[in-house]
Amino acid sequence: MQIDLTGKTALVTGSTEGIGYAIARQLAKAGADVVINGRSEEKTAKAGERLKGEGAQGTVTAIAADLATAEGCAALVAKLARVDILVNNAGIFQPSDFFDTPDEVWDRHWQVNVMSAVRLSRAYLPSMEKANWGRVIFIASESGFNIPVEMIHYGVSKTADIAVARGLAKRMAGTGVTVNSVLPGPTLSEGVESMLANEREKTGKSIEEVAADFVKQHRSSSLIRRAASVDEIANIVTYLASPLASATTGASMRVDGGLIDTL
Numbered sequence: 001m002q003i004d005l006t007g008k009t010a011l012v013t014g015s016t017e018g019i020g021y022a023i024a025r026q027l028a029k030a031g032a033d034v035v036i037n038g039r040s041e042e043k044t045a046k047a048g049e050r051l052k053g054e055g056a057q058g059t060v061t062a063i064a065a066d067l068a069t070a071e072g073c074a075a076l077v078a079k080l081a082r083v084d085i086l087v088n089n090a091g092i093f094q095p096s097d098f099f100d101t102p103d104e105v106w107d108r109h110w111q112v113n114v115m116s117a118v119r120l121s122r123a124y125l126p127s128m129e130k131a132n133w134g135r136v137i138f139i140a141s142e143s144g145f146n147i148p149v150e151m152i153h154y155g156v157s158k159t160a161d162i163a164v165a166r167g168l169a170k171r172m173a174g175t176g177v178t179v180n181s182v183l184p185g186p187t188l189s190e191g192v193e194s195m196l197a198n199e200r201e202k203t204g205k206s207i208e209e210v211a212a213d214f215v216k217q218h219r220s221s222s223l224i225r226r227a228a229s230v231d232e233i234a235n236i237v238t239y240l241a242s243p244l245a246s247a248t249t250g251a252s253m254r255v256d257g258g259l260i261d262t263l
Helices: 018-029 041-052 070-079 103-131 152-171 190-195 197-203 207-218 230-241
Strands: 009-012 033-038 060-064 085-088 134-139 177-184 252-255
Touching: 009 018, 018 033, 018 041, 018 085, 018 134, 018 230, 033 041, 041 060, 070 103, 085 103, 085 230, 103 134, 103 152, 103 177, 134 152, 134 230, 152 177, 152 252, 177 230, 190 197, 197 207, 230 252
Parallel strands: 009 033, 009 085, 033 060, 085 134, 134 177, 177 252
Antiparallel strands: none
């Protein structure tokens, strides 16, 4: 199976590191012209330069924009009029007990995790429909089904992503445009490494061991009993972004290591 995205322009939001960067790298290796995005001009530019040296077959462009605001989304769209592939990856998470979580935290998670995807999908889907081809992929989470008690606000935002993706797939029915969500389980990204840093220092274990311990303790239904790698998430996103996935739309694709305990 050969995935060729030559001639396709792909925007991956929140792609200066972690899952987003891995997705951008995979799409670039498949031939897509990739647009890297982050909030910091310097960090975004550095990620773009790094990607150029890691096997990119198409062009690499870096556009910094804070997608937590309507103005930031509009600024990005003003610099990038159309795309063929939109990966709504920008997201945040913050463990916090429900009773200690103020409105501001709920609102920021909603703006970053949900509304950035809503705004960009609204901006780019019409041109995809006109071209009769396009891919929109929401990076949701298994937490959208298994709401984590330690960050209910995050889980709710990811449930919303899954719902928006399903609704948009219905809205684009018959157009040649597919819309799907991807549900990673615990993944060893820079953000997760930072969350587990104290435990790593305390135990002296490797980050992989600490992550596996976290999965076993807090996500005990996992069947792989470890954290996924960012490339394992990027693999399925690259497939969904390709012409090979033309019959897959409105789906919630689980890359959760079997964590969600349902058929």
